[in-house]
Amino acid sequence: MREAEGHEACGRFYAAIGRRYFFDLEDLSQGSVIRAALDDAGLDTTLCDKALGDRSTWDTVLREHERLAGEAGVFGVPSVRLGDGRGPSMFGPVIKEVPPDDEALTLLTHVLWLMKSSNFYELKSGRPELPDLPYIKKALAERSDG
Numbered sequence: 427m428r429e430a431e432g433h434e435a436c437g438r439f440y441a442a443i444g445r446r447y448f449f450d451l452e453d454l455s456q457g458s459v460i461r462a463a464l465d466d467a468g469l470d471t472t473l474c475d476k477a478l479g480d481r482s483t484w485d486t487v488l489r490e491h492e493r494l495a496g497e498a499g500v501f502g503v504p505s506v507r508l509g510d511g512r513g514p515s516m517f518g519p520v521i522k523e524v525p526p527d528d529e530a531l532t533l534l535t536h537v538l539w540l541m542k543s544s545n546f547y548e549l550k551s552g553r554p555e556l557p558d559l560p561y562i563k564k565a566l567a568e569r570s571d572g
Contacts, residue, residue: 427473438467448561506541514541522557 428436442463446452452459457478461471477483494500498507498515507515519537524530540546556562 427469427477430473431469435467435469439463439469442466448559451560451564506537508538508541514544516541522555 427439443454443460445466446459446463447454452462454460457474460474464471464473494505494507494511494515498505500507500515500517504520505515505517506519507513516537519533521533525533540549556566
């Protein structure tokens with residue numbers, strides 16, 4: 427999809443997938459959910475079937491992940507890498523709530539500044555409060571039931 431539709435379209439798709447998974451608690455293993463997220467993002471819903479029907483899709487994802495993990499030492503998502511995929515990388519940022527656009531831009535500006543500093547290594551905080559997401563509530567309920 428990224429090659430055909432571009433990074434902006436991928437962003438819209440990831441946002442749609444996130445809403446469906448974390449808020450609507452939809453099962454992402456269902457092709458119908460993926461197609462619906464593509465539609466939410468204003469994309470061709472047949473992209474799902476095309477990707478699943480083409481072994482090179484998985485090969486590309488795996489190759490890109492292995493390259494990023496090997497070159498940059500990333501270990502999870504979200505991971506950001508600068509310089510058109512050749513620059514410094516960092517896991518995160520992990521945030522509790524999606525901020526308004528102006529605050530998101532400020533956050534991104536600060537994250538980019540840290541990433542570009544060769545002296546910066548890591549920053550963590552405690553988690554006194556979990557994100558107020560239906561997915562988190564469901565996972566915690568399932569954990570306490572089991």
